[in-house]
Amino acid sequence: MARLTEAAERVARTDDLRPIPVFGSDELARLTEAFNLMLRALAESRERQARLVTDAGHELRTPLTSLRTNVELLMASMEPGAPPLPEQEMVGLRADVLAQIEELSTLVGDLVDLTRYDAGEVVHEPVDMSDVIDRSLERVRRRRNDIQFDVHVIPWQVHGDSGGLTRAVLNLLDNAAKWSPPGGRVGVTLRQLDPAYAELVVADNGPGIPPHERSLVFERFFRSASARAMPGSGLGLAIVKQVVLKHGGALRVEDTVPGGQPQARRSMCCFPGVRYRLRPTPLTAPAAPQTRETL
Known part of the structure; x- marks a missing residue:
């Protein structure tokens, strides 16, 4: 118990998240293992935050530099x-x-969504996926x-989380x-796989993704060589992955027609x-005839 107390005080004072040695198999040993799991989760959370800050700083630098240059040119022309x-x-x-400015707004919004999920700040409620798809398609x-x-x-x-699911579908x-x-043409299909799972399939006839990049497209800030000339933050599909996994789902990318051109x-x-x-659409009652009172 003294070792656990000392470790808890050490974590509170410093960034030292080293695990505590486990001895035996009694209740105290199980408590130590649980404490070590907490330390590991805390270390992983800090690592994700540090990586996000580093990557975000790198991604923000380019549009900010370009924006500053253009604003300075406009200001100089007004002297x-x-x-x-x-x-x-x-x-x-x-x-x-x-x-x-739009690129920066998108990037900041994506970063907020990622940190919101990392922090677990979501509310789960019944979500109609067909409605989510319809609203996303409108946009x-x-x-x-x-x-x-x-x-x-x-x-x-x-x-699940209505906002997160909407963002994931919209990003796809x-x-x-x-x-x-x-x-x-873009195909959008929501089909039932078994009694417990449905699958959303979004198919396009764009250039496709090289096989060696398919495992990377859902990673944060990844942008293929062909995508670097196009607008985007490199976070859209990472948000899709985060939302889907948080809801107990899975995702993958493949050729529409294997080997096709x-x-x-x-x-x-x-x-x-x-x-x-689906509930039947209620019949509209006939409108009552309008009457006018005579004063």
């Missing part, structure tokens, strides 16, 4: 006596500033109205739309839940 910038160049600079269609979405979903309810659809050519891909996420019966 008294400075030669005016050509109208086309001015329009381009303003567009770049807005795009960089993606506004951004890419040149893409056809083929949608086939079943009524499926998950006990956004990613598929981003890589689809103009006039392309072009190498289109599909992303698959399965969620535990229950299928529910």
